[in-house]
Structure formats: C-alpha cells, structure tokens
Amino acid sequence: MLVPFRSCQRCLPHLAAGLKPLLLGALIGGLVACQSGAPSPREDSAADTDTVSTSSAEPAKVQGRDSLTALQRRIGEDSTDLKALLERARINKELGKLEKAKLDLYQAQRLDSSQARTLKLLGEVMLEANRSREARNYWRRCAAQNPDYLPCRLRLSRLFYTVGDFDKALKWVNEALELDKYHAEIYFLKGLIVRDKTGDTSRALPYIQRATELRTDYVEALDAMGVMLSAQGDTLAPYYYQRILDIEPQRADIHYKLGVYYMNQDRPNRAIEAYTKATELNPTYADPYYNLGYMFIQMKDYATARDYFTKAIRAEPKKHKSYYGRGYAYEMLGDVINARQDYQKVLELVPQHRPARKGLKRVQDANARP
8 A cells, every 4th residue: 555755744753763864973983093993193104113124225114925034044144133033023913923923022122121112012912912911011111111212102002092091091192292292193192082081072173183284194184183073063174074085085985974064064965976976986885875865865755765775785784774764765655565674674683673663563554554
C-alpha cells in the first residue's frame, strides 16, 4: 500500500532522532597526537637529524636490505661503530624487527649509556612493543642526561597526552618550547594538550595557528584549524581547508569537511558540491554519500536521498544509519516493503535502535490498513 507523505507528518520527529548528518564534533576529539592514525607532531624533521650514511656518497638516511648489508659490513669491521649500530637499529625498528633493533641498541648503550639518540630509540622500540612504562623511563633518562635534546621531551609529552595525563604532557611540551621557540610541531602538540585539558578550543587555536605560520605546509595543523573553526561556525574554516587542498588536492576527506561546514552554514549548494567532489575522489567513502542523503531528505527529494543512502551502504555495508535513512526515504516514497526491510536491517545491526523500531511499526501498521 502506498503511504503518501502527507499521512506521515508524524514520522518527522523520528527522523530527527534516527537520522542526523555526520558532523565534525567527533572529528575534533579525533585530532590526537599519538599512535591513532590522527595528526601527530613530526619533530624529527627539525630536531633529530643525526642519521648516518654507509659511505660519503650515499644519502644520510639509508634504508632497505642494501643499507643493512653495508651497515653489517661496517659493524663487522668495527663493533664499536656507534653511529652504524644506531642506524641499523633505526632501520630494523622501521621494518618491525624489534628484537634485532634492541640488540643493537643494548650494544650502543654499553658503548655510551647517556647517548641521547640511543635512549630515544630504545624508548621508541619499547613503545612499539607495547611496553610504554619502559619507553617512558628511557625518555625520562634521556631528558635528564641530555638537557638540550628536544626529541625525548616531545615523546614524553606525546606519551602523557595519549594516556590523558595532560598536566605532565604540558610540563614536557613547555620544556621543549623553551629549547626551541620556532618549532611548529611543539606548538601543534601544545594546542592539542591545551584543548583537551581545558575543553576550550579558543585557548588552543593560537598555538595551532602559530604552527601553521611556522610551517606553511603543515597539513595536520591546517586540518585541526579547519575542524575547530568549522565547529565554531567561523568563516575562516574554508581558508584552512583550501590551504590543504592547494598542497594535497586529492584529499576527499577535506572536501567532505568543507561540505560539513557549508551544510552547517545553510549553504546547501556549496555543501552538495563539496560532498560530490569527495565522492568523485573516493567512491568508497561512505560519509559524504550519507550526508548527501540526509540533505535530500531535508529537501523532500526522497528518490535522490534513497540513491545516496544506497551508495553509502555499498561503501560501508555495516553503517546502520544509512539503512535507516534509506528506509525512511522508502517510507516517504510509499515503498512499504523496502522500508520494512531496511528498518529490519537496522535492528539486526543495532537491536536497541528505537527510531527503527518505530519506523517498522509505522510501515507494518500502514501495510495492515485495508
């Protein structure tokens, strides 16, 4: 039985409860500085360049099997070659060969127990081996024995930030800042710590903005500025997103974030344009399809909304909200059978989803009417 839209005005409150656009609030919390795949300060580019080449004609940072072979030869000729031991440990760490890396680092430690880079690398190896307490101890020792060495302080700050100990994270990042007041990554990390410690985005923004001034291509900091300004409705948000796109034009996620900004600003044409660009760059990206579906629901173009929710489902089959959105679109189109199937799918994925339960009851009641 067809269910015309006018008979379903009571459905709209349930739409608000069950179908919301994917906004940027969660993304703000996701801008963390350690080990989660999210932005992280990259201090090595400016503060840790003591790598070694295997010959005067080779690049400073050697990698791969050929590099390991050359280092093996050097160490075989001189087992006290500290730089070669550290470089081989670094390469093995990057290759995931943590035990081999540790053996070289222990040998390096016997040669020079206070060497900053040895202690830094030992901490990194321990952290990758899920031994964060030992990593912390190595970095603390590194900082104590090497007062002017920046990387260990940044790693301690990042480690404490990760576990939510913001006071200690702030202590170490402030020490790092005293060592280098022109280091973009320090300002970025401090901004994240201040934001999460105080819950006040406005206090964090000056630090992250300073990072973008010191390093104009600092994409992670530009992204953080865009996300936080977007959440505030600030008109500067698109400026920071555009700076990223000038550097990395194929970033579908940045076009998606632009879409969120324009949607929140009630500029639907710009939002649709940005979401569409995101899907063109990454056809497997479910979120922009979902938000497009939501927008067309709001515009009462249920057929178009249904098609976008279908694309979101193809991109991410386990996203229950896409099934709910498509079910609602089907319901508004009078397609009770498909609406029921989608609502049932939502309950299969999330049994306690109340809007889907109510939607299922509506279409069952509609189908039962003579």
